[in-house]
Amino acid sequence: MTCQGEEGTPLPYTASPIRLLWGDLCLFVSLIGHLPGIFIPLHLCRTGPLDEFYPSVHNIFIVAVHLLLAVYQLSFLISLPLMVLCMVPAWWILAYLAIGLGLSYGAVMLFLNGFEQVLVSKVPVAERPGHERERWLYINGIAAGHRWVQMNIDQLSYTFGRRVTGVHNRTAGILFDLIECLIQRDFSFATSDIRRSYALVKKALLDPECDKVVLLLHSQGGIEGGLVIDWLLDELPHDLLRHLEVYTFGNAANHFNNPRWTKLARPESVQTPDLVHQFGQSIGHIEHYANAGDIVALGGVLHFVDIPNRYMGRLFVRPNSGHLLNMHYLSTMFTLGPDMKVLESNPFMDMEVEPWATAGINGFSGPPQRVRYRPTVARDEAFLPAALSLQRFQPNGTHRVLRVKDFSRLWQYRNGGSPRECRPTDQYDH
Template sequence: MAASVNVYHSLPRDLGEQKIITEAVRPIPLGSVLRKDGPARAIKDKLRRLDVRKPDYYTGPPWKLLFDDIVLFMKNAIFLPGIVFPLWSRDTARSFTLENNIYDRSGFVISRLSRRVEAFAQKYYHSGPLDELYPSLPNIRDITFHAILFIAQGTFLLSLPFLSFLSFNILTAYIIGFVTLNYFVCYALNGWMPYGYIQSTDFPEAAQWDQEHPNEQWIFLNGVAVGKHWLRSNINRISLTFHRRVTGVHNKTSGIIFDVIQCLLERCLYFGTSDTRACFAIISEALLKPQNDRVVLILHSQGGIEGSIILDWLINQHPRDILQKLEIYTFGNASNHFNNPRTHKKEHNGEEHDPHGRAIRHIEHYANSMDFVSRWGVMNFKQKTADQKDRAVLMNLNAGLLSHRTEAKKHLSKKQIKENNKLQKAWNSYAGALFVRPGSGHQFNQHYLDNMFPLDKSLTRVQQNGDGSPLPGTFMAAEVNIFNDRKQVARLRNLKDGQYENEHHAEHHGINGDVSVKQVYQLSRLWSYVNGKSPEDF
């Protein structure tokens, strides 16, 4: 039986609200307001207190965010091998038939040897050649390029302090020369993609869906170290899983080390790259098409960072009815925030779980518990927002009105300013449910989709029971532990002095867990899309 899966929901900010009272500021002496047509008139200081909302964590100073990211990196460094391990499935994967038979003697020696290796490897890779670490020639080529880039970039960065004594012109030429060489090497990985995106292969299942339901558009944004070959493998795996045609927007790789540096710039400086802007343009166009009722965005790894920035831009530029078309699903998300503001003033009527009250109706995150990137991103920041601790800091502010004609100013004490700059990861925005699978691995196809949406022998459909439920022992069939269950949170709002208004609710005082035990697939909206299906509710 599969191990239980933890599901996290952020605790609403208005629950557990506490005040941190600072010393009152001595009121600033007020002068008088000089009127144009009369003598000075005394003004009383009526503004005695003003509550200040503490800013979200991700809006903090870049140096503070960078320091926290480095500390978080060190704390989770032991999980770095979890990015690539396991290299293959520990249990024998479902066997599938290769087009080239193992006993085929035609071709060169290398071709025959390659077929033998692939025939053996099929036992340990669920998606065959689509898996990133499957020993096919294109995969081996990409892995070799990344290994060379990793060594070269590491050597380059380590050499900079020792070469700093050289003249500025020589050092500059050295840096420019290496970056230029790195670009051309990465071009072999990224390939030629003039529009910045590619389409998935026209599988028969996806073509049939286009004929029956042409009102959907699926978009994928990849993560770190993904070239054109792996991007195509990713979108083809998505297409085979959900029977949709998928557009893959290419977040081009610059090598693993340079990609990680780019992640830090995006997370700490809120920096939008050209790939981020290209994806934003594609999503905006898809949302604005009248024929599209749904736009599904799937993000992986660094794509989660860029997706969080894109989401902020979309919320800023599009009205509510347009945003309601969008659904977002992330895997191994590396972002430090995920916004989804309310579209109207909240009513305390127990409708906390109503998706219509948010800009984006559906957001879900999937993570492996021992995946370093997930622990550095979604698991850390989402679980912080799920902690049942103080959610807000309300500051005591004594402000004075300094009047010089119509100019108004506010005054904060140094202590208040310092207190307000103490960012807390628990006071952050991270919308969407988080599903944490016990296990490791960060590769999109091999470690996420293979374990969460396993394909059958034909590699064309997700394995299911006759009633559409997942097979026993799989991730989607596992039981769940729910943290901050939204229905229980709604009940908690009715608490008065530790007791429910209605006595028959007295046995439900917690917000963790649910009355009935659920399985992952019953909570996962993404599961309702497998094999060409569609959710009943929109």
């Protein structure tokens, strides 16, 4: 059974689920050397109270529970085929399976998850006029219990100066979470948190009192958010979907859809309406942020982004490792100061943007002070011209260096700010 498509490219996400599963297992084995990149760099002495590995009693307890669960679940999974090989009666195996899964479920619910399915940020933020017409939603990744999800949405709230609602993608333990990721990604199976997220996003988009919906996704949340988007594209018209913005971190999905559309622009005002069109993409804006040494991103967005029309949205790659949302993504890309406001400068946002080289994403070998950026018509035609209007023609004739912060729309939301909106045709005026 092959784990690749034509010409050595990854299988299309609509391929046989069994072939997709085999392909993902092959991909994981090939990336196994990057596994430590999930947790490092640790830098425990630099962590803050909202970081996942901040050495507090609660976080130490959570890590200990995860380690014990990993040992228990691995032993449980190994024991099942051994029982079959030893010809243990079927009803004994079923009883063992029920007891084993029941103990695991009880432990994660008691020690990690709690029973809240939707959480809201609790930190004080001074929302600005107009923020009441925005909805900010977040879906977490694997191994995130109640406390870590609350920490995630609290840091997101500080970072962007908005109230953030989190749909809790409950953890079942690291190993069982990985199995769930494979089921969601390869079989397009919608778990209860995906259905709940879809209902909340759709309700917000249909709300006449809401002008903008911002969906934030991390890790496995990228898989879930991708399935939510597939459903939304099936049901909602472009004039509603354009109010949706999606921002992902360490995205684990194998595809991210955002089809392009065209239509005539004000035919009554032109003599040749068939030659004048408005065109863009269904969802207003999509951006992906990834660490180059993050195994989840390497098996997700960074693995599939080279395939045309497979992974829509602008991609920013930081040449470092780490997978935890607060500790490795937000704290390095949207660094908070002592006053819990985003600093106006950090090494990632100050990186120079250079044209994409032949090495591609997975072959990134550039100097650490630069980030490679490849504009493509499929992903970036709605954003690129306005960004490039910043270029090269300064009043004194000097060349302007473009940096990540010049391209990142999410950066403009820091500390309660908002991007400058433009007319649909403005993007083609440059």
